[in-house]
Structure formats: C-alpha cells, structure tokens
Amino acid sequence: MNILLKNMTIITCDNTSMLIKNGNIGIANGIIEFVSTNNDEIQKFEADRIIDGKNRIVMPGLVNSHTHGAMTILRNFADDLALEEWLFKKIFPAEGTLTPEDVYGGTMLAMAEMIKSGTTAFADMYLHMEDVAKAVVEAGIRANLCRTPFKLNSGGKAVLIDDRQGCIEYHRNLHNAANGRIKVYVEIHSTYLFDEQALKDAAELAKQLNTGIHTHLLETTGELEFSINKYGMNSAEIYEKCGVFDVPTLAAHCVHLKDSDIEVLKLKGVNVAHNPTSNLKLGSGIARIPDMLEKGINICLGTDGTASNNNLNMFEEMHIAALLHKGVHMNPVLINAKETIKMATVNGAKAIGFDGETGVIKKGMKADLIILDVDKPHLCPMNDPVSAVVYSAQASDVDTVIIDGNILMENRQLKTIDEELVKYKVKQIAEKRLNRD
Amino acid sequence: MNILLKNMTIITCDNTSMLIKNGNIGIANGIIEFVSTNNDEIQKFEADRIIDGKNRIVMPGLVNSHTHGAMTILRNFADDLALEEWLFKKIFPAEGTLTPEDVYGGTMLAMAEMIKSGTTAFADMYLHMEDVAKAVVEAGIRANLCRTPFKLNSGGKAVLIDDRQGCIEYHRNLHNAANGRIKVYVEIHSTYLFDEQALKDAAELAKQLNTGIHTHLLETTGELEFSINKYGMNSAEIYEKCGVFDVPTLAAHCVHLKDSDIEVLKLKGVNVAHNPTSNLKLGSGIARIPDMLEKGINICLGTDGTASNNNLNMFEEMHIAALLHKGVHMNPVLINAKETIKMATVNGAKAIGFDGETGVIKKGMKADLIILDVDKPHLCPMNDPVSAVVYSAQASDVDTVIIDGNILMENRQLKTIDEELVKYKVKQIAEKRLNRD
Secondary structure, X not given: OOEEEEEEEEEOOOOOOOEEEEEEEEEEOOEEEEEEOOOHHHHHOOOOEXXXXXXXXXXXXXXXXXXXXHHHHHOOOOOOOOHHHHHHHHHHHHHHOOOHXXXXXXXXXXXXXXXXXXXXEEEEOOOOHHHHHHHXXXXXXXXXXXXXXXXXXXXXXOEEEEXXXXXXXXXXXXXXXXXXXXXXXXXXXXXXXXXXXXXXXXXXHHHHHOOXXXXXXXXXXXXXXXXXXXXXXXXXXXXXXXXXXXXXXEEEEOOOOOHHHHHHHHHHOOEEXXXXXHHHHOXXXXXXXXXXXXXXXXXXXXXXXXXXXXXXXXXXXXXXXXXXXHHHOOOOOOOOHHHHHHHOOHHHHHHOOOOOOOOOOOOOOEOOEEEEEOOOHHHOOOOOHHHHHHHHOOHHHEEEEEEOOEEEEEOOEEOOOOHHHHXXXXXXXXXXXXXXX | OOXXXXXXXXXXXXXXXXXXXXXXXXXXXXXXXXXXXXXXXXXXXXXXEEEEOOOEEEEEOXXXXXXXXXXXXXXXXXXXXXXXXXXXXXXXXXXXXXXXXXXXXXXXXXXXXXXXXXXXXXXXXXXXXXXXXXXXXXXXXXXXXXXXXXXXXXXXXXXXXXXXXXXXXXXXXXXXXXXXXEEEEEEEOOOOOOOHHHHHHHHHHHHHHOOOEXXXXXXXXXXXXXXXXXXXXOHHHHHHHHOHHHOOEEEEEOOOOOHHHHHHHHHXXXXXXXXXXHHHXXXXXXXXXXHHHHHOOOEEEOOOOHHXXXXXXXXXXXXXXXXXXXXXXXXXXXXXXXXXXXXXXXXXXXXXXXXXXXXXXXXOOEOOEXXXXXXXXXXXXXXXHHHHHHHHOOHHHEEEEEEOOEEEEEOOEEOOOXXXXXXXXXXXXXXXXXXXX
C-alpha cells in the first residue's frame, strides 16, 4: 500500500534537519520513498491512502530497547517491596507457573499497549521465546528477540543446562524473518545467572552466528558485589574478558559503572539501554547517563518489564530521562529534548540491531512512523514541537502507528491485535496464576 | 442534581477503608450523601443520573497544590536553558507583556488541561489574579487563589509597592465565593522579592484576615545563598522570625531544608507542596520528602507552571514522586502507592485550605470525584487498583470529572469550558506575545 502523509510537522530525528514544517512523506512497499516540502513529488506519487497533517506531528516510532513483554501479567502485582522479597517471594514464583500460552498472551497484551503508546520496535528477553516470536509475527511489530544458550534448571540447586542448539535453531528460524522485522540476539541474562564458561561460550556463539548479545549489566549494587565475589572483577570486566563486548552488545541498566567501565563500553561500542523508571522503582540507583553521553556511548531507552515500571510507556521514559539527570546533577542543560527524542528513536534502532534500517525519517528507510494528534490543551500552544513531544505529550496522543509500511493503528484502533480478546485472556491468566493475597 | 455512581471500584483516600470494591456513591446537592456496598441506600435514593461502574475506578479529584496556571501560554517556549537565562531572558520578559485578558485566557486553558487530566482543585499564584478568579468562577473548578499585598515595581530598581488594600478587597470579594469553591490566601512570593518588613506585614495581614499564605520556599541553592546574605539566615528561618508560619502556610518546593528547618515546618504545621518535575527540570535539586514524611509533615503535590514542567498532569507528578525518592535513596519501599495517592488528593485538599471539605470519598464531603476508564491495555490486569493509579494510569484515562457535585467533564468532553475557543485564543496570545527566535 502506498501511503502519503501531507502537510505534516515532521520530527525526523535525523541530524541534518531535525524538524520539517509542512512536509510530505511518501511510503511505498514499506519504504520511505520521499520526504519533501514541495509538491512535485506528491503529484508523481500514486497514493492508496492520504493522511492529512492538520494538527499532527509525525516522528519515527519509539524503540523500547529493553523489556520483558509478557510480564504484563504481573502488572501491579507486587509493588513497594524490598528487592529480595519482590523478586524471590513474588516475581520468580509467579513466573515459574507461566506456560508458553501464557507468555504468548502476555506478549500480545504488551504489544497492544506498546503500539497504543507509539512503540514500533522493542527488544524482548523472556521465557518461552518461541511463543514471543509467534506473537510478534502476528502483530506486525518490529522486534529484537533474544534466546538463551544456557537454560537455568531452577529445581533445587541452580544448574546451567547447555541449550546452544536450541539457540542456533531459534536464530536460524527467526533472524531476519517476517520481512526483516525480527532480529535474533543471544541472551546472556546476567553475570549472576551465568558463569565464566557460559559467558565465553555465549559470546563465541554470538560471534559464530554473526549476531549480537542482549544482557543485563550492573543493574544493582547487589550484582556489583556478587560479581566481584564470584569473578574477582565486576560484571563489565568479566564481560570484556570473556569476549561478550566483541559482538554488538545491548546492555540494559548499566547503573553501577566506574570510569574505566565507561571507557570500555565506549571503546567496544556497547549500546546502553537506560531504564530510568525501573531503576528508580526498584531502588537500583541512577545510571551515569550524562557521563556516558559525553563519551559518545550510544544511549537508548527501555521500560523494563511491567513488574518494575508498571507500564510500557516510552513517553514516560522520555520525560523521566530528560528530567532526572538535570535534577540529580542540579544542571538544567543536561540531556536536552533533542538528545532525549533521539535516545527513544534512532539510538534505540541502532542498539537493537536495525541501524540504517529504521529510527529516522528519511528517504530509503523502512517506514516505522507514529502520528500524534496535537490538538489538545496540554500541547497548546505549540511553541516547540520537539520539546512538546519530550516534556508535554502523552502516549494517548498517538493516533496512528505505521510499522514496516503497514498501518497497525488508526484513530487509536488496533488493526492486527484483537484488543478485547487479549485483555480478556490476560485477566484469566492472572486470575489463574497469581496468588494476590 | 442527584448523581448515583453504581458498582464502582472506589479508592476513598480515607484511612479507615482505602479501597471499596463494588461500592455505590450517592451525590445530592454537591455533597456525598452515602458510600455503601449494600443496595438499601440506592433504593431510597432518587437519582437524576446513574453512572455505571463497569471497568471504572472512582477516586477523589487530584489537587494541584502549586501552579501558575496562565503560564500555559509559555509552554515549551524556553527549555533546556540555564536558570538565569531561562528566567531573565525568556520568562520574565514574556510575562511582562501579558495583559489581564491574556492571563484569563491562559488560565482557562490551564483549567481545561487540568480538568481533562483529573484535577479538581488547584492553588494558583500569578499576575492579574482578578482575571484568574473570573476564569475559576466560570469553569466551576475549586481553587485556592492568592493575592500579593506588595506589588513589585519592576521598572528600573525593584521596589515593593504597598497594595495591602487590594489584597484585603480581593479576599473580601472572593474568599469562600462561588459556593465555597474559592479560598483566598495572601501571597508571599519569596524571600528574594519581599523584604523583612514586607514579610512581617504580609504575615500580619493573613492573621487579620484569618487566612493562610502561599509562598515559594527554598527552591534553589541560589535562593538559599541569597537569603543568608540578605537576612543573615535562610528563608525558612526568616519566615519563622517574621510570623509567616503562624498562619496556615502552603510552601512550594522546600528543596534545600536543613534538619532544623524540617523540625520547624513540622512544629508549625506548614504544608509542603512537592513539585518533583519542576525541581528536576530546572535543576533545583531533590526535596527531602522521605525525611519530611517521617516527621509527619503534610506533603502534597504540584506541577508548578507549564514553563518548568511542561504540562499540568498530576498523574505524572504521582509517578515521579513515587519513583524518584526510591531511586535517589536506593530504597524501593520509600513512598508507596497509598502515600502517593494521598499526597495528590487528601493532603492537597488540606494544604490548600479545604481540609474536611474535600479530598476523600466519604459521607458528608463535597463531591469532587474523578472516574477513570480502566478498560485499557496498560491497566490490564487490574492486580491492584491503587498501584494501577499511581504507577500505570494516564491522565487520558480520566473519563468523568465531578466538582462540587457538578459534572464538568463526561466522556472526556468538557461541559463548562469551550475547549476549541480557548485553544484558539491562547495560540493567538502566544503568537502576539512571544518572540520565538
């Protein structure tokens, strides 16, 4: 389908021209064919659909660079608890009961929420990833899915079970599948669930598969202490030693880095997924994002799972990322609106394996776009569109979502997900699996 | 009009029973006549309107305890700047051009935004407060309006001009006006705009009028240093010395308090309006809210003006208040969901002068209620309604707003404000008054 967006305020997230007023975008076969301010190209373009830009901002879709989608099932189930109680008494026991069908349902709900809040791509790490992939293929969203090569046998003493073959098959079946909407990375959950040999083997496997790694890195002081005890060095150092950083790495959290870790992350081109809401909510701490930005590290944003957020709203992550570091450092010029919106779009696309394919609005890129209805009191007057998106806009302002050139939401109605059915099913799952007492 | 809310999930914000499932609320003549879970009272109640509670949560309306409504005109006009440049090069020059009609228009837009985001009462401090009051009367919202007894002549050297008479008249005309929807406090802008005699005189005036004071207190380190230089003591200490705290005081920000200041605020019953977004965005710092809560100080929430936020969304203030302090102190049990929702409702009502009148859902209270439509992916499953409101809900989930027993919004349509006209007018004002280069 050929789609023409006419007379739009365009936030491109491209360095050459961040903002285009009264611009037109032509989309053909899933690709952005032109972005222009004159009418010549419109006249040549045969559009099946024309979307008018009155009171609309169009921008690249948001990229949720770190989440555990199916944790929607656990939303608001266990809040305001100490980390140990939260994780070991509530979250892990509940997760232990989830079937592949539950994870499929929870992921469907996550994607419904993400599309309705303007997210067009996400990086997911969870159980039963075959079922996550099935949901992603059906929904039409873009995703980076990771698969662990070592499963944890949690019955009794924790033992890593080699499942490299499962990982290889998952990669073979799904990497670049669904018209290129899916990338498959190797999962390294963390230094506390893996051991040194598993880290080396996982890194080696990612190298063999010519793909990347998605991991948690130095989220808490607990992890920091644990890794020093276990390896004689912190998680970043053991990752470097084991070759993890020799492949494209998506490292979530990175809260407790020392200066030398930041140097290594820069040197190795590690992508850092900042999860401000989750880090605050769990009391993990505050990542050194301004220091990392200054070094030129690619910073993107993630919501983490809904058990530690408790939603998948990337507008909130933008708000908080733009605000938090200014306050903590008492410096109002840190992390401005342009930097923030790039973290949530182009930086995220790069971090999750779609560099040069999506994340900016320009000719030749895949068409992952969101259109905001800005005819709202909280967006009036429109003194600065980029500031408006970062500081004032709400997820509910997203009116239309286009992914890979397909309209997945229009007038806030989902086109590929049966929202009512998905909500119904997840309510049933929660009823069955959660002990709410 | 008699309104019956049937089979609702009720978050009362009352200590005795925070949450009532399948409850009914009867509203007659603006007052909550009953809250019950049996059907006896329903049968006796003659309702003009019945609102069904399927997929709905009803809770007290949110109280925005510190804002400058008409600054909506300046929304997204000057962001990511150093404080001095922001205030002296952008905000003050723009504000200097605003006419009374502009302030009326900007306040109307602020109220449209606030009602649409579930705020039923606010405390406003701005220029041309006569025009703010006019807008409040027309819109039907509840408000604490403050009026300065000393105007600042900003032509050349700053000189305070005695306008106590204007303040007395404003109080006489408006305090308890509009069916009791308006309270009038005395404004003390700050220790940097007032001097010692003005502080004493303003406190004395508030005492005479038997009313309270709305002020900014220790927002920035700049103010802290300035007050020590000017008075030989910090702003909290000079306020105490001048008798400011001897009347009900609503003190916004309170970021830079030392232990003894916290003791004094507790002793004097000062109400603290926490403005987390504004304090972060301007790089002011992070208020010691957990310490103040531990002492038993009444903490409420405010958005501040839209130039430092950049919206009037109290759901965002709840999110950030609940998250921020956990992260800063690396303690996930600080400021739980129940404490947060009370800050945004009952604590706010008390702080802005409506203690015992509104802020909780119970028999005899004025009916200031909001109804959320929770049939949304981001609120599914509903494992905990209070957590859902604090951590997951969005302003756009507010479906119906009742203030003083009147329905001011239904199905997200405003009943007392012409939203289209208000947006149109404010766009014109911004076009005329702001130099956007």
